[in-house]
Amino acid sequence: GAGVSQTPSNKVTEKGKYVELRCDPISGHTALYWYRQSLGQGPEFLIYFQGTGAADDSGLPNDRFFAVRPEGSVSTLKIQRTERGDSAVYLCASSLMSRDSTDTQYFGPGTRLTVL
Amino acid sequence: DAKTTQPNSMESNEEEPVHLPCNHSTISGTDYIHWYRQLPSQGPEYVIHGLTSNVNNRMASLAIAEDRKSSTLILHRATLRDAAVYYCILRDGYGGSQGNLIFGKGTKLSVKP
Numbered sequence: 001g002a003g004v005s006q007t008p009s010n011k012v013t014e015k016g017k018y019v020e021l022r023c024d025p026i027s028g029h030t031a032l033y034w035y036r037q038s039l040g041q042g043p044e045f046l047i048y049f050q051g052t053g054a055a056d057d058s059g060l061p062n063d064r065f066f067a068v069r070p071e072g073s074v075s076t077l078k079i080q081r082t083e084r085g086d087s088a089v090y091l092c093a094s095s096l097m098s099r100d101s102t103d104t105q106y107f108g109p110g111t112r113l114t115v116l
Numbered sequence: 117d118a119k120t121t122q123p124n125s126m127e128s129n130e131e132e133p134v135h136l137p138c139n140h141s142t143i144s145g146t147d148y149i150h151w152y153r154q155l156p157s158q159g160p161e162y163v164i165h166g167l168t169s170n171v172n173n174r175m176a177s178l179a180i181a182e183d184r185k186s187s188t189l190i191l192h193r194a195t196l197r198d199a200a201v202y203y204c205i206l207r208d209g210y211g212g213s214q215g216n217l218i219f220g221k222g223t224k225l226s227v228k229p
Binding site: 004033035040041042043044045048055056059091093102103104105106107108109110 | 152157158159160161162165201203207215216217218219220221222
């Protein structure tokens with residue numbers, strides 16, 4: 001079956017530009033998460049959606065970062081006025097939002113963003 | 117979610133068992149212990165989780181100390197494909213474990229042929 005997919009796999013942009021990163025979750029998964037991973041570090045939480053609404057956006061570093069999920073499926077992470085420090089791998093995950101102890105998150109392969 | 121402590125790196129020989137430790141001395145009564153791993157150039161993947169009793173699945177076993185302040189992920193026969201960063205994560209299971217995962221730096225496992 002299809003897993004979580006992310007596009008593009010690599011994105012190179014110039015400082016100050018706007019970028020959009022896309023995530024296609026597993027069909028039927030109501031929860032969607034965005035994480036950012038810098039070299040040598042574990043993934044760092046950015047934002048979490050339940051359906052169409054952002055349930056927790058406390059991890060977004062500043063107002064240059066924004067994410068949407070208008071129909072409760074595909075999500076787009078948007079970064080305005082990119083800075084070199086935004087360079088990282090951006091990971092998306094989805095889960096069923098089951099209320100048991102598991103709620104396994106399934107991750108995509110990530111988008112590697114490089115800001116020159 | 118409470119904090120976990122893991123060694124930065126470990127080495128293993130192929131076909132031998134591997135024991136990956138995790139300390140979580142401030143674990144609460146409703147925290148589940150989850151393990152994820154991240155293969156090179158991939159997103160993390162779920163390995164196993166448990167609360168109090170030891171757990172086994174097709175990928176690994178999880179041994180949980182009686183006081184729950186530590187746990188050990190056991191790979192019974194390491195293969196080259198098991199070379200990855202392994203993350204030990206606590207999740208509050210009250211009402212269901214939901215919300216974001218809090219990753220540390222994990223343990224980078226190297227497997228020698």
